[in-house]
Amino acid sequence: MSKVILITGASSGIGKAIGEFLHHKGYTVYGTSRNPEKVFNSVFPLLALDVRSTESITTCIAKVISISGRIDVVVNNAGVGIIGPLEEIPTSEIRNNFETNLFGPIEVMKAILPQMRSQKSGLIINITSIAGYMGLPYRAVYSASKGALEYVTEALRMEVKPFNIEITNVAPGEFATNIAASRYHVPLSPASAYSNYAKTIETINEQVDGGDDPKAMAETIYKIINTEKPNVHYKVGPFLSKFSIVLKRILPDKRYEKMLMKHYKL
């Protein structure tokens, strides 16, 4: 019997790449989108889901279970970017980012855990970010929402071990997807006090546009699904992004900060 896999945010980018890869490997894949009726090229079924709505989450999960009888793997992938000087980001946008990147995945986990407990097995893969391992300039909110999800995963892993449920984090570096185009960004303004924000936004956009093929993420997810006891953390992406986590561990804080500032031309 092929494993049943639910991937949130599978209409584009990383989620779509994971869905296509697993579909071609013979798994039963369900993806989600806030507007599935607008997506015409999906090779696996797309269900309606907005992770900011608990009702939408429970309806989506109930639908998969009613069709396939179980859910073996959930890939908590839906997420959005946000960029700008913290002082200038509207609080409503900060809340929206946390609703999508942190509270959404938490609600998905809360909704799926009773089913996985009754199945006596399950795997949840939370897609976080290498940006969640450090506070990045003009990405305070994104770093915080993804870093918080890393800690939630670490904690929950230990809580659900008795139920034979595995949870893991996969932190991508830069991948060429729609994330830059669809993220909230504070508009550049000559009136802003943060004159170096323009240079940083340019560096970040270049990195994402020149990012890796999301297929690398799909291959990692496939390996994790076929690992009996997955690790706590996985990092996927360009060498420099992954190495930045190692540097944070070994360099003195101020030296590391200086390095980040130089990288982002601050």
Ligand SMILES: NC(=O)c1ccc[n+]([C@@H]2O[C@H](COP(=O)([O-])OP(=O)(O)OC[C@H]3O[C@@H](n4cnc5c(N)ncnc54)[C@H](OP(=O)(O)O)[C@@H]3O)[C@@H](O)[C@H]2O)c1
């Ligand atoms: N690309 C990178 O360099 C990178 C780096 C680090 C981490 N990540 C993380 O990887 C994940 C996938 O991002 P991506 O790069 O593939 O970006 P993407 O191409 O923009 O895809 C984002 C997906 O999330 C869905 N989504 C957005 N808001 C949602 C909501 N409120 N409820 C449900 N679904 C929602 C979108 O679907 P609809 O618009 O169809 O609803 C879309 O399928 C995200 O969690 C992102 O933070 C990406």
